[in-house]
Amino acid sequence: MNNLNERLKTLRESSNLSQEDVANKLKISRQSISKWELGDAVPDIGKLMELSKIYNVSLDYLVGRDSSEKVKNTKEALRKKRNASQIILWSLCLAIVCLLIMFLEDGRAAVLFLFATPVSAWIQYHYLQELSKLPK
Numbered sequence: 001m002n003n004l005n006e007r008l009k010t011l012r013e014s015s016n017l018s019q020e021d022v023a024n025k026l027k028i029s030r031q032s033i034s035k036w037e038l039g040d041a042v043p044d045i046g047k048l049m050e051l052s053k054i055y056n057v058s059l060d061y062l063v064g065r066d067s068s069e070k071v072k073n074t075k076e077a078l079r080k081k082r083n084a085s086q087i088i089l090w091s092l093c094l095a096i097v098c099l100l101i102m103f104l105e106d107g108r109a110a111v112l113f114l115f116a117t118p119v120s121a122w123i124q125y126h127y128l129q130e131l132s133k134l135p136k
Contacts, residue, residue, distance in 0.1 A: 003039065003064070004036075004039075004062075004063060004064065005036060005037050005038060005039035007062065007063075008033075008036050008037050008051065009037040011051075011055040011057065011062075012033075014074075015054070015055055017054075019033040019034055019037070022051075022054065025050070026050055026051070026054075028047070048063065075131065078127055078130050078131060079127070081127075082124065082126075082127040086120055086123055086124075089116055089119055089120055089123070090116060090120070093115075
């Protein structure tokens, strides 16, 4: 992905933005975004600077001079999301087990942890799948 047009399209899609959304942020037409992504036109330096802010990347990354920044930022974001999901899952399980133990006073509450384990494994699997989609 060395071409500016491919990078613009990839960044827009990974940001879950439509061409119309980006055009509105830049106060230009959707057709301009389309032309940039097709390689029929190139944004001027002012628009490139605005795009780098919208996509939260450096101008060097945007124009293809630094490919490591976006991958590093995306991996870090995925790792944080995975960790937060697992912390929430296990905290909820622990809280529910504690409540059940208080009310049931037997070992049935611990069975909840058996259900949390596959969910935690699914979170890890999903994280690895998203990680494998990133460029090396």
